[in-house]
Amino acid sequence: MHILMIECNPNGIAGIANALELGHDVTLVSVDPDFYLAASPLAEAAYAHPNCEVIKSETAFSIDELTALARELHERKPIHGVTTYSEYHTVHTASVAEALGLPGMSVDGARNARHKHLTRLTLDGKGVRQPRFAHVADPADIEPAVREIGFPCVVKPSDGTASLHVLHLKDEDDLRAYLAELADVADYGRGVVRIPDLLIEEFVTGDLISVESCVLASGEIVHLGLTDRPLSGFPYFIEMGATYFRGHPLQDELFAATTQVLEGLGVDFGFIHTEFLLGADGPVLCEVNGRLIGGIVPSLMQISSGVDPYLEVIRQALGERPELAFPGDTTAGGHWFGAPIDGTVESIAFDKLADLPGYHSALAYRKPGTPVTRLSRSNFDWIGHIIFTGSDRDEVNKRCEEGLDSIDLRMKVEVAR
Known part of the structure; x- marks a missing residue:
């Protein structure tokens, strides 16, 4: 069977290798396939496997462009499953699976989980214990939101992962330094563009x-x-x-x-x-x-x-x-x-x-x-x-x-x- 892997993560190359061993065809679409070669000892052998196709696409983070590419691949060699191990690409995977009529998460569900502000807003008032939070889409609203929640607080990008740019703020000096740093962050690398939404949350202590x-x-x-x-x-x-x-x-x-x-x-x-x-x-x-x-x-x-x-x-x-x-x-x-x-x-x-x-x-x-x-x-x-x-x-x-x-x-x- 033919699996379309939309990006991956370094450890997830093991999944590609295992699928190839079982006789499946795997097509990996990535903005930067060389990233995995440098990060995983399994990537070189996987890429060289006769059943593995690696496609470098500079527009892979665009859902419309990615879906069009998936349709072309599907016409050339029918795709039987679409998946990812990448946090950045869960919505992309759900969208492509839906477009091809294949098993996958609902696009709304994927989006609600992927974007932290949607998680908070969707669950607000539904009995789920969450920290007090403020959603900010405009940098001009960050300081009022921090004052609303109060120090100490936690600030995090809505679409981040691996704790990147997540910070505990104890005072105004921390806030100013954070905003100056984040202003220079337009993307997370490998074609992943950052959305402007941020969450300001109360600091909850605990494991x-x-x-x-x-x-x-x-x-x-x-x-x-x-x-x-x-x-x-x-x-x-x-x-x-x-x-x-x-x-x-x-x-x-x-x-x-x-x-x-x-x-x-x-x-x-x-x-x-x-x-x-x-x-x-x-x-x-x-x-x-x-x-x-x-x-x-x-x-x-x-x-x-x-x-x-x-x-x-x-x-x-x-x-x-x-x-x-x-x-x-x-x-x-x-x-x-x-x-x-x-x-x-x-x-x-x-x-x-x-x-x-x-x-x-x-x-x-x-x-x-x-x-x-x-x-x-x-x-x-x-x-x-x-x-x-x-x-x-x-x-x-x-x-x-x-x-x-x-x-x-x-x-x-x-x-x-």
Whole structure:
């Protein structure tokens, strides 16, 4: 069968590789296919596969242009499924699937999940616990909105991802610096144009946790498990680890809240990632992502369940009922790491990790000779990860913390004179 992949993400190249191994044809449409070659060790072999076609399109972020391209591809070689692992392209995927009459999320549901201001506005007054918020579409309205919500607050682009340009503001100085920085951000790279909408939200303290779900073609919502998400980098919000598990004391409440959220937004198909902050009065909705969770978590899901969620995304797009990656007896977790200072990577070695209990794998994202920035602003500052297993999340997190101390990171740093 023929799968159209609209952009991807570095880890999601594994899904393309798996689909090719099963004999499917895959067409990847990307503004910058070379990005994946630099970011994934699997991309070169996938691109060279005889059943893989890679199309570079400078207009792939335009839904109209993308839909026209998909129709041309469909006429040349019928497409049987359309999907993506990219947060930036969930609405594009839903739109193309609808245009071709293929399985997919409703365009309205995809849009309500993709744009954070639509999530807030659509659910406002429907019984979902959300932070107090103000939606701003004109930069001139930002300062009044901040005064309405009050300091401290959180400001975030409506169409961002990976915690990019999400900031805790404590006072007017923070606000002025943020606005000056954001004024220079017209896009997120790779052809992704930023919309002007922002959210100003009250600052909710509490742990970040996400619910991983799948909405089947019948509309049934199935909750698979939970992912804890320790944060660092304050006043930025950088995810530093993840553990995939079941059994949280608030699990039933989190699952029920997620069902209410997805139904309220019209999210009616596919693997979904819903984030909550565990506030003093209970779970508070952070955001909804209308796609499979990113980063290392799909690998954690596979380690724990034996089911490859990347492949199940593709199977569902092809109209099949996916296998669901429920957490098993083994708990899997990982931690990301970054550079403590700006510099150039000389080497990243994991030799000492193999002797530690529960060690599963490790990966460096930056090759020797690559300049890196200090881990300080967003998930894009990561330079690698480690994965461990254990009997429960406490054991896994303890093992990951021990593993971080065993990484041998060597860098060349310019010394100011």
